[in-house]
Amino acid sequence: MTEFIPPGTRFHSLPSPFPMKRGGALHGARVAYETWGELNPAGNNAILIVTGLSPDAHAASNAGNADAGWWEAMLGPGKPIDTDRWFVVCVNSLGSCKGSTGPASLNPDTGTLYRLDFPELSIEDGADAAREVVRGLGIERLACVIGNSMGGMTALALLLRHPGLARTHINISGSAQALPFSIAIRSLQREAIRLDPNWNNGNYDEATYPESGMRMARKLGVITYRSALEWDGRFGRVRLESDRPEEEPFGLEFQVESYLEGHARRFVRRFDPNCYLYLSRSMDWFDLADVAGGDVLQGLARIKVEKALAIGASTDILFPLQQQQQVADGLRAGGAEAEFLPLDSPQGHDAFLVDMERFGPAVANFLAVL
CATH class of the missing domain: 1.10.1740.110 (Rna Polymerase Sigma Factor; Chain: A)
Structure with a gap:
């Protein structure tokens, strides 16, 4: 199999070796990413987007690729994530086949595809890889980290494992642990x-x-x-x-x-x-309760951000609203000014991709006061 890399994708080389949470390490690994807008002189207008299981780094059209991205309606000049104001970075998940190193990549130790020789993958590994991209771009502190679906998990892991990396957080249809139905x-x-x-x-x-x-x-x-x-x-x-x-x-x-x-x-x-x-299993393994003696709210309370927003759709059966409520409650217990915003969208888990009438203003209003 080959990797599926959009035109205009950029790459950041990870430290070698790059240790994995559940054992093993990657050598010569990379993370695919794209950017929009400009980093201001103060370096304080950067937003990181971490994605769900299947998207690539091409969230929206840009100078490197004029094709519409998977979040085209949300990201761009004058849009809810306004690239006239924000410098936006979107990373492709470690373990994916859209440019970041994963099972479909060549193993430099053997010269053949990793396949099942790829180390066991955790959400935390993707978070650590995303952090390396942020640091590689010279960003000391993000204004906000935005994660949707699996990316909501990755964002929480990132904030927990790298304190102070972001001032604020938007968690969209995400969760702090996988539920039995999912x-x-x-x-x-x-x-x-x-x-x-x-x-x-x-x-x-x-x-x-x-x-x-x-x-x-x-x-x-x-x-x-x-x-x-x-x-x-x-x-x-x-x-x-x-x-x-x-x-x-x-x-x-x-x-x-x-x-x-x-x-x-x-x-x-x-x-x-x-x-x-690999990516599917990493979601099942993720549980912030693991860092707090089995209490997910205490695990969330260990995350320190100034402000947070947890958004979900009322019809989402994969990441139901109680999980976004839990994220907001836990972050609030940790000292954040955290809001839970349930949206009455008929479009289920994918609502954040298609229901811009509801999700767009929620994101725009949060970012407007930063």
Whole structure:
């Protein structure tokens, strides 16, 4: 498999060796990132964005790549994250296949792909790697670190492990620990990949790619990223116009099935299965209660920021609202001026990507008073 690196991506070399939380170390590793805006002379207008599982560093169009990014409506001149004011850095997660070192990268010790020889990956490793990018850009202290979904976990790990790195924090549809429902869904996704014969213990190539496993994993994910309310509103029980072929008596029959199939097929060849497995498991392992004798609120209270905002969607079943409430409560216990903002969006976990009418003003209002 090859890595999928957007044009204009920049790279920061990590210290070698780069120690991993659960053992082992990386040599010659790198992190992919992109930037927008300009760092001011005081160096105090920098914002770091850490992402969910699948996005690359191309959050929005910029001078290096004019294509629209995955958060195009949120980031840019005059937008909620206003690049006329802020110097914005977005990093691609360590362990990904979008430019940062991961299982799909070459292992310099062997000259072959890491595959399952990649060290066990934790959210904390991604946080430490992001910190190296910030320091490499000459930023002493961030004005804000913004994390969404898995990135919300990464942001919390970053703030805990590197005190004083950021003044403020926006946690969007994130959490301080994985809940059983989310663990169960991700476990099924990983099982779908591993049970595909073409996965072959991580030893696949373009000709023997575990496409069926990845399709099933992605479909499961997409179902949980949106809400039942949205599925009903978008598709109802509308059937496909064409009759089912006789050779596929249990084939696609409803429009919602066709949507999931099309979405999955567009994804499977654009993300490495082993990277998916590693990143997915890192989310299940993450738990801030581990640093505070089993109390997640006490773990959050160890994070010291001046101000924080935790935002979530009322229809999110993957990272439900009580998790953003918990983040705000814990940060407040640590001395932050922390607010919890539940948004009544019908679009589930993915609302922060598409519901700009609600999420955009929330982010803009927080940043406006910094």
